Structures are given as structure tokens and as C-alpha cells.
Amino acid sequence: MAWSLQRLPALSEVQFVRWSKLLEERTGIQLAHSQRTLIESQLSIRMRELGFDDYDDYYQQVCRGVSGQLEWSVLIDRIAIKETSFFRHRPSLELVRRYLQQKINNRRVDGSFDVWSVGCSTGEECWSLAMLVNDCFELASLEPYYGITGLDISLSALAKARQAQYPERKLLSVKADEMQRYLQMTSDGRFDVVSKLRDRVCFSHANIIKPGSLPAMKVDVIFCQNVLVYFRRWLRRDILNVFAERLKPGGLLVIGTGEVTDWEHPGMRRLVRDDVQAYLRDGQE
Ligand SMILES: C[S@@+](CC[C@H](N)C(=O)[O-])C[C@H]1O[C@@H](n2cnc3c(N)ncnc32)[C@H](O)[C@@H]1O
Known part of the structure; x- marks a missing residue:
């Protein structure tokens, strides 16, 4: 042999x-x-x-x-387990849509609307967020002034995310109108994310247990699903404390339902919802 x-x-x-x-x-x-x-x-x-x-x-x-x-x-x-999909948990994503719509309605979007997708794997979560954030700006006839940053420890996952090209079987949860507006079929039957979304999304290498590896900016939304479940409970709480400090006043934190059961933060208020687990940062939105 x-x-x-x-x-x-x-x-x-x-x-x-x-x-x-x-x-x-x-x-x-x-x-x-x-x-x-x-x-x-x-x-x-x-x-x-x-x-x-x-x-x-x-x-x-x-x-x-x-x-x-x-x-x-x-x-x-x-x-690392990198399983992911477009619109993996729609209720959580729709919460981000409603949060932004409310900000737009209340004329509280000043400056860029910034989102992190932490543990973004091969990018599907970031593109799903980009679609709904873009929807909100277009519906309100506003200039799309937003940025989405996908963060992950896996360099190969980030490389795939940057390619922004997916086979049809990955797009089962994308609605027909989203497909039409945000994805383009290539000559070999795969789908490319359109450039107006690509212009707004970037990907960066980060290890969430090392807060110094996260971008230095503060953001409006931190979306982190199916990552903390792999960590010990004390570490999940420590990471959420870091996220809380990285949110702008009034910012929104969305995690996977049931991923953390025992976290409280003096500056964060948990939203009362059964289908999503999310927290709002104190302060003026
Ligand atoms: C199961 S995927 C979740 C993808 C996406 N968030 C979702 O819910 O569909 C978990 C991702 O977390 C990343 N990850 C694991 N440990 C990490 C760490 N310490 N820092 C950053 N990313 C990490 C993995 O590389 C993987 O891409």
C-alpha cells in the first residue's frame, strides 16, 4: 500500500x-x-x-x-464548522429591517448605518443583511449610506465570502423578488451578488476571543448567530460584554435564540420576543 x-x-x-x-x-x-x-x-x-x-x-x-x-x-x-445559508433565521433578520425602518422613519439615521456579522462564515449572512438594509434605504428613497462588515476566523471562508458567488441550491430561502434585485445568473448557472451590494460589504479576519482583533469602530447592529454556542458559558458572557461596548448608543445586538441564557448588562435591555434574542443599547438612537 x-x-x-x-x-x-x-x-x-x-x-x-x-x-x-x-x-x-x-x-x-x-x-x-x-x-x-x-x-x-x-x-x-x-x-x-x-x-x-x-x-x-x-x-x-x-x-x-x-x-x-x-x-x-x-x-x-x-x-471550524462553517455551516450557513442565506436568510438562515429570517425572524432575526426581519428584526434588523424593522429596527432600521424605525430609525429612518424617526429621522435618526445620521452618518453611516454600520453592521457587523460576526462569525460570518462564507458570507451568506452578510449578503442577506445587505439585501434588507439596502431595501430600507431604497424604499425611503435615501442614498444607501451603510456598511456591513463580515468577520470570521477562517481565511478560506472569508475568501469564499469575498467571491460572492453561490450555486442555486444555496439560495432556497431567498425570495423571488430578492433574487431578481440582488443576484445575477452567470453563464455557468451560478449566481453573483450584484455590485451595489458588493460595494457596501467588506470582510475581515478577526478572532472574537481577542477583542483587539475586532475593528475599532462602533456600529449600529451586531449580528452574531451560531457562533457562541461553541464556547463556554463564561466566555459567551465576556464576548457579549465586548459587543455591548462596541455598539453605538441605541444600537442593536442580535444573537441566536437560546445561545445565551444568563447574560445581563447594565447598558443593555433585552427585547421581549419569543422568536428572536436581541438587546438594545441604552441611549439615543
Ligand atoms: C456555524 S458558522 C455560523 C455562520 C453564520 N453566522 C450563520 O449563522 O449561518 C460559525 C462561524 O464562526 C466562525 N468562528 C468560530 N470561532 C471563531 C472565533 N473565535 N472568531 C471568529 N469567528 C469564529 C467559524 O469560522 C464559522 O465560520
Whole structure:
């Protein structure tokens, strides 16, 4: 049998704990024991690509200086769960629409309307936000003065997000009128996001457990779904405290329903809703 086809030995309990600790220290992502096979297969695929046949040798490589950091960024692309879709949770997105419409109606949009999609994966969440924010500006016949920033730890996910091109099967939750206005079919049957949205959306590498890696600006909306669930509860609360400080007065924070049950912040008020979990920052909108 060719060497490259040989199975690597199973990841031992001690090795699993060691790799899990490293992942959690660096990203916040906590692995369940049931994910041992997943991590074992991702590690072994990568090790085979590089010619390693020992998990511990590869561990040393990943922890070694600049080359280790580069290797880590490849590995995290393989390990992080990046599942996402357009309009994944419409009620949460519609809340952002209503929030902006109200601001526009009350003439409270002064300056740019800025949104973060944190843990944006391959971009579908950002483009969904861009569609509804753009709708609001167009409906009010206002200049589209807004910016959406997608943030993620995975460089490969961000690269796909920037391409802004998706196969039709990814667009099942996009309504016909949204398809018509915001997506264009390419010659090979895929769909490109139109340039008026691309002009308003940018993507940036960030690790949310390192607040210094987040952009320095304050924003109107922070949208963060299906990310905190991978973190320990104390870490979720710490991250939400950082988000609270990054909102403009009156800003809106939207997370996934049930992702955090025990967080309170003196400057934030939870909205009373069953289908979405969201908080408003104190202060004038
Ligand atoms: C399951 S996806 C969620 C995508 C999207 N928010 C949604 O709800 O459809 C989780 C994303 O969080 C990213 N992520 C995980 N840990 C992160 C961290 N520490 N900093 C930034 N992004 C992280 C992953 O790379 C992945 O793209």
C-alpha cells in the first residue's frame, strides 16, 4: 500500500485532550467528546498532506513560531464548522429591517448605518443583511449610506465570502423578488451578488476571543448567530460584554435564540420576543 493511503493510528485520549485545549485556547471553540472522530480525520488528512505520521510531531509543528501560525490558520479552516445559508433565521433578520425602518422613519439615521456579522462564515449572512438594509434605504428613497462588515476566523471562508458567488441550491430561502434585485445568473448557472451590494460589504479576519482583533469602530447592529454556542458559558458572557461596548448608543445586538441564557448588562435591555434574542443599547438612537 502506498504510504499516503495508510491509516494513521487513532488519536489517543491524551492527544485528543491536548488538541482540544489548544483549539479552545486559541479560538474559544470547545470540542465535545463526540467530535473526536471529526478532529482525528481532519488532523490526519492534513498530516498526510504534509508528510507527518505522528500527532505529537504535528502538534509541535503547529506550536512553532511563524510557520506554526501559518499552519494553524490552515488547520482552523478545516476544523471550524462553517455551516450557513442565506436568510438562515429570517425572524432575526426581519428584526434588523424593522429596527432600521424605525430609525429612518424617526429621522435618526445620521452618518453611516454600520453592521457587523460576526462569525460570518462564507458570507451568506452578510449578503442577506445587505439585501434588507439596502431595501430600507431604497424604499425611503435615501442614498444607501451603510456598511456591513463580515468577520470570521477562517481565511478560506472569508475568501469564499469575498467571491460572492453561490450555486442555486444555496439560495432556497431567498425570495423571488430578492433574487431578481440582488443576484445575477452567470453563464455557468451560478449566481453573483450584484455590485451595489458588493460595494457596501467588506470582510475581515478577526478572532472574537481577542477583542483587539475586532475593528475599532462602533456600529449600529451586531449580528452574531451560531457562533457562541461553541464556547463556554463564561466566555459567551465576556464576548457579549465586548459587543455591548462596541455598539453605538441605541444600537442593536442580535444573537441566536437560546445561545445565551444568563447574560445581563447594565447598558443593555433585552427585547421581549419569543422568536428572536436581541438587546438594545441604552441611549439615543
Ligand atoms: C456555524 S458558522 C455560523 C455562520 C453564520 N453566522 C450563520 O449563522 O449561518 C460559525 C462561524 O464562526 C466562525 N468562528 C468560530 N470561532 C471563531 C472565533 N473565535 N472568531 C471568529 N469567528 C469564529 C467559524 O469560522 C464559522 O465560520
